[in-house]
Amino acid sequence: MNKIDTRTQILEVAQDLIQCVGVNAMSYRDISEAIGIRKAGVHYHFPTKDELLSTLLERYSTYVLRMLDQIIAAPEAPETKLRRYCALFETTLSSGDQDKACLGGMMGAEIKSLNPALTEQLVSFYRVNESGIAAILIEGQQTGAFRFVGDASTMACLTFSMLQGGMLLTRVKSDVNMYRAMIEQLIRLVKG
Numbered sequence: 001m002n003k004i005d006t007r008t009q010i011l012e013v014a015q016d017l018i019q020c021v022g023v024n025a026m027s028y029r030d031i032s033e034a035i036g037i038r039k040a041g042v043h044y045h046f047p048t049k050d051e052l053l054s055t056l057l058e059r060y061s062t063y064v065l066r067m068l069d070q071i072i073a074a075p076e077a078p079e080t081k082l083r084r085y086c087a088l089f090e091t092t093l094s095s096g097d098q099d100k101a102c103l104g105g106m107m108g109a110e111i112k113s114l115n116p117a118l119t120e121q122l123v124s125f126y127r128v129n130e131s132g133i134a135a136i137l138i139e140g141q142q143t144g145a146f147r148f149v150g151d152a153s154t155m156a157c158l159t160f161s162m163l164q165g166g167m168l169l170t171r172v173k174s175d176v177n178m179y180r181a182m183i184e185q186l187i188r189l190v191k192g
Contacts, residue, residue: 007045009035011056019092019100023053023110050115053107057118060103061125064088068132078140079187082159085133086183089163090176098176104129105164130156137190147192155190162186 013034017026028042028049035041046052071084092100104125111119133156140146148155162182170179 006035006037006041010042010045010052011059014052014056015060015103016096016100018056018106019103020096022106024113050118053114053118054121057103057107057121057125061121061128064104064125065128065132068129072132072135078136078143078145079191081136082133082140082187082190083183085136086163086186089167090179090183093167093170093179094176098174099171101167101171102164105167108164109168126160130160133159140190146190148190149192159186159190 010031013031014026017030017034028039031042032039042052046055067088068085071081074081074084076084089102092102104122107114107118107122108126111122114122130153134152137146137148137152137155137159141148141152166179166182170176
């Protein structure tokens with residue numbers, strides 16, 4: 001297997017592990033065992049865990065934020081855009097054994113153990129997501145589709161918090177249908 005393939009495998013396994021067990025529970029040993037390489041092979045591609053986490057968060061952010069940009073730019077109703085954004089989280093939660101959470105959410109839960117550079121990356125990920133949600137909400141207000149009370153930035157923060165926290169609550173209760181119900185309640189809330 002060539003270097004690029006192994007590197008990608010490492011990132012994919014690390015992401016799966018973090019989304020299921022968290023940053024601090026994931027180890028290079030876990031990754032090496034899952035891929036079938038020596039721990040030194042993981043260190044070859046990512047000498048430190050911080051380098052691995054930074055690369056992983058950058059890759060994840062690029063993917064999620066590209067999806068968010070596409071949702072915002074789509075010629076669809078604001079409610080459809082908001083539902084599509086929420087579906088990104090539901091898809092993650094519903095995958096595999098229905099035990100995954102957003103990588104950003106899992107890293108956020110352990111923010112005190114992250115170095116300052118990773119914290120900055122994570123804060124940026126949160127801010128851009130909230131700004132994107134706010135753009136959808138503002139469009140909804142302007143078209144009359146959304147009639148919630150309060151400003152769009154605060155509602156965007158509430159929405160992002162519900163999506164992230166709801167994933168963790170759903171994992172505890174093992175009830176993806178509850179997550180879907182929470183999204184429907186959110187839609188009713190923003191429609192006013």
